[in-house]
Amino acid sequence: MKIESVEALLGAVGHRNQLLVKVVTECGIVGWGESGLSNRERAVMGAVEHFKPFLRGADPRRIGRIWQEMYRSHYFEGGRVLTAAMSAVDIALHDIVGKALGVPVYQLLGGKQRDKVPCFACCYTEADPDRLEELVKEVKALVDLGWTTIRVIPSNFDDPELFEPRDSIARTARCLIALRAAIGPDITLGIDYHHRLSVAEAASFCQRLPAGTLDFLEEPIRNQSPDAYAALRGLTTVPFAIGEEFCSKWTAQPYIERDLTQYLRVDVCNIGGFTEAMKVASWAEAHYIDVMPHNPLGPICTAASNHFATALPNFSLMETHQGPFSPFGAHSAELFPQQHRLQGCDFVVPDVPGLGVEVNEAAFRNSPPLPAEAPHLRRPDGGVTNW
Numbered sequence: 001m002k003i004e005s006v007e008a009l010l011g012a013v014g015h016r017n018q019l020l021v022k023v024v025t026e027c028g029i030v031g032w033g034e035s036g037l038s039n040r041e042r043a044v045m046g047a048v049e050h051f052k053p054f055l056r057g058a059d060p061r062r063i064g065r066i067w068q069e070m071y072r073s074h075y076f077e078g079g080r081v082l083t084a085a086m087s088a089v090d091i092a093l094h095d096i097v098g099k100a101l102g103v104p105v106y107q108l109l110g111g112k113q114r115d116k117v118p119c120f121a122c123c124y125t126e127a128d129p130d131r132l133e134e135l136v137k138e139v140k141a142l143v144d145l146g147w148t149t150i151r152v153i154p155s156n157f158d159d160p161e162l163f164e165p166r167d168s169i170a171r172t173a174r175c176l177i178a179l180r181a182a183i184g185p186d187i188t189l190g191i192d193y194h195h196r197l198s199v200a201e202a203a204s205f206c207q208r209l210p211a212g213t214l215d216f217l218e219e220p221i222r223n224q225s226p227d228a229y230a231a232l233r234g235l236t237t238v239p240f241a242i243g244e245e246f247c248s249k250w251t252a253q254p255y256i257e258r259d260l261t262q263y264l265r266v267d268v269c270n271i272g273g274f275t276e277a278m279k280v281a282s283w284a285e286a287h288y289i290d291v292m293p294h295n296p297l298g299p300i301c302t303a304a305s306n307h308f309a310t311a312l313p314n315f316s317l318m319e320t321h322q323g324p325f326s327p328f329g330a331h332s333a334e335l336f337p338q339q340h341r342l343q344g345c346d347f348v349v350p351d352v353p354g355l356g357v358e359v360n361e362a363a364f365r366n367s368p369p370l371p372a373e374a375p376h377l378r379r380p381d382g383g384v385t386n387w
Contacts, residue, residue, distance in 0.1 A: 014329020033091035036269030047085035090273025109311035244294035
């Protein structure tokens with residue numbers, strides 16, 4: 001069996017774009033993968049173009065070797081653009097091999113560790129005192145539907161391109177205290193700060209919260225400096241959930257080895273596909289760190305993340321945007337007639353060969369990509385800050 005063609009396809013699904021990679025073998029087996037580098041998809045498509053010449057004619061079953069060739073066969077190794085392209089190819093190769101052998105992808109990863117993949121719900125109302133009634137209503141609606149872990153988003157200005165961290169942490173902390181009082185102690189509550197804070201700001205935020213208010217704080221600061229995270233770790237007892245930006249075992253290494261996070265947010269579509277994700281997860285297991293996969297994309301990312309979670313001993317919860325209040329529309333039934341669907345608050349991975357996703361390729365090709373750029377946030381003084 002040999003690879004005949006590799007193609008990157010960019011299209012709109014709901015309110016976001018998705019970048020799929022299609023790998024076809026000479027015997028007609030098609031494998032699908034997805035890249036996780038949102039809003040920079042054309043850069044990833046360029047990387048796929050560079051990979052094509054040596055992928056054609058390769059044996060798709062030699063997944064580990066192909067991974068090494070994609071990573072090592074140029075002077076400037078790694079980086080998020082290249083590993084996002086590698087991730088999509090790696091996922092597609094696992095899809096091919098699973099279909100060729102007639103087994104689900106999780107069997108290639110060691111088999112089932114669990115029968116279902118429990119998820120946490122995403123709440124889309126800002127944690128702001130002015131929206132407290134709306135937030136409590138949304139959270140209680142999720143609780144009534146059976147969700148026991150819920151992640152919220154912080155307060156922001158009415159201007160979607162303006163962010164003042166000191167104002168945000170003050171308002172968000174006040175709102176979270178009120179939210180916890182409204183929902184009681186039994187619901188697991190997290191918040192995603194999307195790396196918008198400094199060490200001092202993140203510490204101040206945590207210190208404003210009574211013990212037990214938050215169960216995890218996701219991505220409070222940028223991750224380029226493990227020493228900065230070590231400083232922050234010493235300033236708060238709130239558990240961290242970080243790692244969605246990691247693009248290799250080497251970027252994850254200091255966070256695992258120095259126990260800087262309590263939940264590892266591995267993104268299968270960014271870190272290098274299943275090949276790299278399984279290595280990082282095993283490393284985390286040795287440090288008693290559970291994996292909480294980053295799953296913000298489409299049906300292929302969801303399927304890949306579910307197979308990954310199914311095979312892990314140290315799995316915590318899966319992120320999902322298939323919840324009842326999701327505004328994204330990323331799991332179109334028309335474009336993806338077969339996909340993993342929530343059953344209550346869990347995924348049950350189908351026992352079909354490969355990923356278990358079918359793509360309506362003609363419809364996807366007829367869904368042109370949307371103009372897409374992440375918000376360019378500024379502070380009130382005009383300075384640039386993180387989105």
